[in-house]
Amino acid sequence: MLTQAVQLAVVAWLPGAIIFRGRWGERSRRAQLDAEERFFWAAIISIAISLSVALALAWLGRYTFARLLAADVAIAVAAAAVGRFDLRLGGGARRPGLSALVPLALAVLGLWRFFPPAEYVIGGKDPGVYMNEGIQIAQRGTFLYEDPVVRSVPPFARDLFFPSHQRAEYYSVRFMGFPIMSPDTGLVVGQFPHLFPAAIAVGYGIDGLTGARRTAGVFAILGLLAVYFAGARLFGRSVGAAAAGLLAFNLVQVWFAKYPNSEVVMQALLFAALLATARAHVDEDAFFGPVAGCLLGLLLFLRMDAALAIVAVLAGVTLLTMTGARWRWSFLSSLAATSAIALLYLAVPMRAYVERGRVFIVNLQPWHYLLILVAALTMLGLLALSRRPRVRSRVRIATPGVMATALTAGAVYAMYFRSPGGRLTDYDAYALRTFTLYYLTLPALIAALLGYALAARRLFWRAPSLFIVLAAFSFFFFYKLYIVPDHFWMARRFLPVILPGALIFAAGAALGMRTGRPWTRALRLSLGLVFVVLLAREYARASAPLVDHVEYAGVIPRLEQLASSIGEDDLLIVESRDAGTDVHTLALPLAYIYARNVLVFSSPVPDKPTLAGFLLWAEERYARVLFLGAGGTDLLSREWNAVIVATDRFQVPEYDAPLNEFPRYARAKQFDYTVYEFTPPAGYDNEAEFVLDVGVGDDLNVLRFHAKEETEGHTFRWSQDVSYVVMPGMQADNRQVTLWMSDGGRPDAAPPAEVTIDLEENVLGTVRVRTGFAAYTVSIPEHLAARLAARGLPVRLRLTTAVWRPDELLGTSDDRELGVMLDRVAVK
Numbered sequence: 001m002l003t004q005a006v007q008l009a010v011v012a013w014l015p016g017a018i019i020f021r022g023r024w025g026e027r028s029r030r031a032q033l034d035a036e037e038r039f040f041w042a043a044i045i046s047i048a049i050s051l052s053v054a055l056a057l058a059w060l061g062r063y064t065f066a067r068l069l070a071a072d073v074a075i076a077v078a079a080a081a082v083g084r085f086d087l088r089l090g091g092g093a094r095r096p097g098l099s100a101l102v103p104l105a106l107a108v109l110g111l112w113r114f115f116p117p118a119e120y121v122i123g124g125k126d127p128g129v130y131m132n133e134g135i136q137i138a139q140r141g142t143f144l145y146e147d148p149v150v151r152s153v154p155p156f157a158r159d160l161f162f163p164s165h166q167r168a169e170y171y172s173v174r175f176m177g178f179p180i181m182s183p184d185t186g187l188v189v190g191q192f193p194h195l196f197p198a199a200i201a202v203g204y205g206i207d208g209l210t211g212a213r214r215t216a217g218v219f220a221i222l223g224l225l226a227v228y229f230a231g232a233r234l235f236g237r238s239v240g241a242a243a244a245g246l247l248a249f250n251l252v253q254v255w256f257a258k259y260p261n262s263e264v265v266m267q268a269l270l271f272a273a274l275l276a277t278a279r280a281h282v283d284e285d286a287f288f289g290p291v292a293g294c295l296l297g298l299l300l301f302l303r304m305d306a307a308l309a310i311v312a313v314l315a316g317v318t319l320l321t322m323t324g325a326r327w328r329w330s331f332l333s334s335l336a337a338t339s340a341i342a343l344l345y346l347a348v349p350m351r352a353y354v355e356r357g358r359v360f361i362v363n364l365q366p367w368h369y370l371l372i373l374v375a376a377l378t379m380l381g382l383l384a385l386s387r388r389p390r391v392r393s394r395v396r397i398a399t400p401g402v403m404a405t406a407l408t409a410g411a412v413y414a415m416y417f418r419s420p421g422g423r424l425t426d427y428d429a430y431a432l433r434t435f436t437l438y439y440l441t442l443p444a445l446i447a448a449l450l451g452y453a454l455a456a457r458r459l460f461w462r463a464p465s466l467f468i469v470l471a472a473f474s475f476f477f478f479y480k481l482y483i484v485p486d487h488f489w490m491a492r493r494f495l496p497v498i499l500p501g502a503l504i505f506a507a508g509a510a511l512g513m514r515t516g517r518p519w520t521r522a523l524r525l526s527l528g529l530v531f532v533v534l535l536a537r538e539y540a541r542a543s544a545p546l547v548d549h550v551e552y553a554g555v556i557p558r559l560e561q562l563a564s565s566i567g568e569d570d571l572l573i574v575e576s577r578d579a580g581t582d583v584h585t586l587a588l589p590l591a592y593i594y595a596r597n598v599l600v601f602s603s604p605v606p607d608k609p610t611l612a613g614f615l616l617w618a619e620e621r622y623a624r625v626l627f628l629g630a631g632g633t634d635l636l637s638r639e640w641n642a643v644i645v646a647t648d649r650f651q652v653p654e655y656d657a658p659l660n661e662f663p664r665y666a667r668a669k670q671f672d673y674t675v676y677e678f679t680p681p682a683g684y685d686n687e688a689e690f691v692l693d694v695g696v697g698d699d700l701n702v703l704r705f706h707a708k709e710e711t712e713g714h715t716f717r718w719s720q721d722v723s724y725v726v727m728p729g730m731q732a733d734n735r736q737v738t739l740w741m742s743d744g745g746r747p748d749a750a751p752p753a754e755v756t757i758d759l760e761e762n763v764l765g766t767v768r769v770r771t772g773f774a775a776y777t778v779s780i781p782e783h784l785a786a787r788l789a790a791r792g793l794p795v796r797l798r799l800t801t802a803v804w805r806p807d808e809l810l811g812t813s814d815d816r817e818l819g820v821m822l823d824r825v826a827v828k
Contacts, residue, residue: 007206010069015076016045022083025287031093036100038089040225044272045291047199047222048298049075054137054198055301059345061142065205102241103225109248110221113543114257117213118551119652121559123588124577126192127260129177132592133190134200134212139595143194144187144349149571149597150174151186152621157614158183160606161573161599170352175588175600176577179352189349195301196262209556209593219264220257223500224248226271231504233275234455234463235512242507242532247500249536251543252439252491259551262302266496269295269302270309270469277313278463280328281320289328297338301345304356305476309497310335312472316465323396323461400456400467407471408449414478415445427485427660432478434485435494438662440502444535448502451509470501486657507532549666552652558671559586563594565646565675571622572675576601579632580704580720583673586628597622604703605634612639615678625678630671631702631717636726636794642676644697649673649708656813667813672707674699689734689828690727701726703796706816714773718744719755719819725797727827730788737797738777740824743769750804753820758798760788769820780827797825 020030020042030038053071057063080087120127121135137143153161162172162180170179174188181187190197199219203211224244232240247253256264276292279285296313299306321327346354414432427434436445452467460467477493510528566572574587577600584600591598618625627635627642635642654669674697692701695708695715703724705717743753753769757778765778788795801819806812 004206007069010072011050011202012046013042014046015049015072015079017042018076018079018087019045021087021089022079023086026285028090028092029285030287031089034099035094035096036103037229040229048295050202051195051198052298054202055194058137058143058194058198061144063137063141099237102237103228106224106228106244106248107221110224113248113254113547114217114220116550117217117258119556120260120552121589121593122555122585123175124585128588129191130196130260131200131212132588133192133194133197135204136592137197138201138204143190147174147186147188149599150180150183150188154617157610160610160614161602163602169355191353193301193303193350193353195298196265199265216260216264217257219268220253222268223264226268227500227504230271230275230466233278234459235508239507239512242511243504246503246507246536246539249539249543250499251546252495252499254543254546255488256492256495261492263492263495266299266303267500269299270496271500274466274469277317277465280331281317281325282462286330289331290334293331293334294338297335297342300339300342308472308476309469312469313465316468319399319464323392400460403467403471404453404456407452407474410475411449438487439491439494441538444506447506447509451505454513455505455508469497473497485660487663489657549653549655551655555652558650559589563590563596566596566626567623569623570626571597571618572626572628574598574600575629575633576604579604581630581632582671583628583630601633604632608637615640627676627678628673629699630673630707631699631705634703634726635700636728638681641679641681642700643679645675645677647674670707689826692725692825694822694824714823716821716823719799719801719822720817721801721803721819723799723819725825727795729792730785730795732786732789734780734785734827736777736779736828737764738775738826739822740773740775741769742773742821743771744821745771746804747809749809751802754802755820756800759784760795773823
């Protein structure tokens with residue numbers, strides 16, 4: 001514990017504290033800042049330095065946690081030496097007072113609400129990609145990983161696992177979120193920019209997988225503090241505290257503080273950059289110019305939409321210069337230098353990621369370009385005329401009103417008049433309504449717009465970049481959200497800027513307007529406090545189920561158990577993502593966290609002659625060739641045999657994620673898999689009848705069924721609209737197929753449970769299945785049995801059924817499309 005505390009202090013405090021206290025940039029001005037803000041800047045600067053060093057080392061393929069610690073100490077010593085080891089702020093430095101309790105209370109509030117974090121290490125979605133990118137850096141020292149398993153696959157077998165996507169920017173996909181740049185070298189680069197993964201690598205270095213999981217929560221707390229200090233500088237401490245407190249109770253912040261995502265990192269660093277920009281250009285503290293520039297440039301290593309933030313901040317600074325403020329060339333030069341390195345990073349190793357931005361730009365309409373051109377020319381024209389006092393005065397007077405009017409008008413239009421049509425989907429058209437009704441509340445939106453308008457009149461020029469950034473992100477995301485609205489995932493779009501910005505101005509409207517007579521101020525303050533308390537209560541009520549929820553709790557011990565059963569010299573092949581189960585999500589951590597040799601089928605129906613050749617090759621290279629599946633891959637063949645090694649079934653909590661509806665509760669996500677070992681062919685007994693007990697070691701015999709279940713002593717699977725049972729072969733004297741099925745208590749509103757049975761595209765008959773397991777038999781024509789037997793290959797029995805959904809007809813959380821319950825199959 002002591003070692004971890006020292007390591008945390010080195011990466012998150014030491015270099016920043018030394019630099020902040022150095023003899024440069026009018027140190028006496030920094031000394032006048034509150035002690036708690038000075039500590040905040042020491043932490044933010046240190047974290048920015050540590051992440052920059054970690055990212056640089058990973059780019060060079062030389063990252064280790066020990067090297068990072070050494071670099072941080074070296075930077076701190078060098079900074080102290082340049083300042084002649086004079087680190088005293090002087091007698092004028094403010095000492096901690098009662099105000100220091102506010103950020104301390106916010107940090108404690110965050111620790112209560114944001115931990116424990118999710119166990120999201122599996123693949124399939126962005127959070128798992130981020131976690132595995134970060135742990136890959138921690139374990140392998142690079143994000144340009146030359147994967148030996150990819151490199152070793154012979155060219156003839158590549159299409160089994162990673163067929164070419166015929167794209168210029170990458171070859172294929174190793175796992176979801178990990179494009180293969182070159183199959184010959186095995187070069188794999190994570191899909192997302194690596195600033196957040198670098199932070200995960202640092203967390204992993206401090207406390208292993210637990211530390212990696214806590215990274216998002218740490219940045220969420222930093223986000224609370226950044227919002228507090230930004231709000232306090234604009235409106236005062238009470239508004240800053242209210243805004244940050246409301247943010248801590250809001251379910252969007254709670255959910256994503258416990259869930260790996262880059263938005264919480266952007267929230268912390270961007271609001272710190274906005275505060276630094278105001279300190280540099282409005283308060284004229286030269287120290288914060290390069291701090292603001294570096295923080296903004298660093299965001300380009302985090303997310304593509306950071307470019308919007310940079311443009312908006314530059315617009316705010318430009319407006320300031322039109323009113324007589326000076327350009328901070330240290331700000332511009334640091335931003336330019338950091339951005340240049342970021343552009344190189346994005347253009348070379350991250351070219352697959354940048355492709356999405358290129359497509360977005362290419363698809364802009366001509367009027368979009370015209371609007372951008374008009375805005376740029378207007379800004380340049382005003383900048384050229386800003387030396388004239390009259391123009392300068394008009395810019396200063398008009399800009400706040402124009403910003404407030406535009407934002408209010410846009411919000412009213414989006415809230416009450418915007419409707420879908422043409423290429424505009426309903427979830428894009430109703431984005432602001434969704435955000436307001438589900439996450440912000442209508443009173444908070446009204447208060448935020450009121451606070452923005454009132455503050456723009458009096459306070460715009462104290463932090464113009466904050467006003468412009470909030471407006472820019474609001475117009476951008478509420479104009480085109482472009483994300484399927486599954487909650488809470490879609491809400492992350494609001495997390496970095498829109499939600500905290502709205503809460504700052506809502507709290508400002510409630511508590512920040514202190515003009516007028518004493519009794520009117522007291523009345524407004526009382527009403528404002530009531531508003532804030534009621535809003536916090538509503539947020540706390542909505543987020544209460546999330547505070548104790550741990551997404552995928554228990555999946556890590558199960559993964560460790562599975563990994564321990566696979567040797568370092570074994571090869572594990574995992575069923576395809578298209579197999580209809582979630583087993584493929586286990587492949588990513590098995591490979592990139594637990595360092596097992598893993599490949600994933602690209603199709604649930606792999607080419608069997610190619611697979612036979614690959615297995616012959618793999619048997620000479622690996623001790624065992626294993627297969628991990630849950631009933632979604634056609635693997636039966638007379639070229640090999642598959643023997644069950646292990647089987648497991650477990651459930652982990654997964655929160656509800658409906659479309660355009662508010663999530664209601666945690667449900668159980670089931671993993672049910674079997675591990676097989678490929679062995680030499682065992683032959684097929686032509687004298688034995690085929691009998692399959694569905695739900696018991698059946699993974700190689702079923703396709704497009706749901707997971708295994710058990711009821712009243714029967715193991716079974718639910719079929720889908722089209723499902724298959726695969727048999728190793730057919731006997732010439734086979735004359736009937738018997739299936740033991742039940743309709744599962746199909747409701748009256750569902751279509752009848754009629755099942756059409758065919759054998760290799762030959763319809764055998766249709767049966768109507770009733771409630772309760774019973775045998776249903778259809779005949780096999782003699783000529784069909786003889787033809788299939790002579791072929792000597794596995795055969796498929798297809799079941800076609802009209803399906804129904806329990807969530808639609810019964811109001812449950814089960815959104816599966818269900819056919820019938822299949823218990824047993826016999827062919828004789």
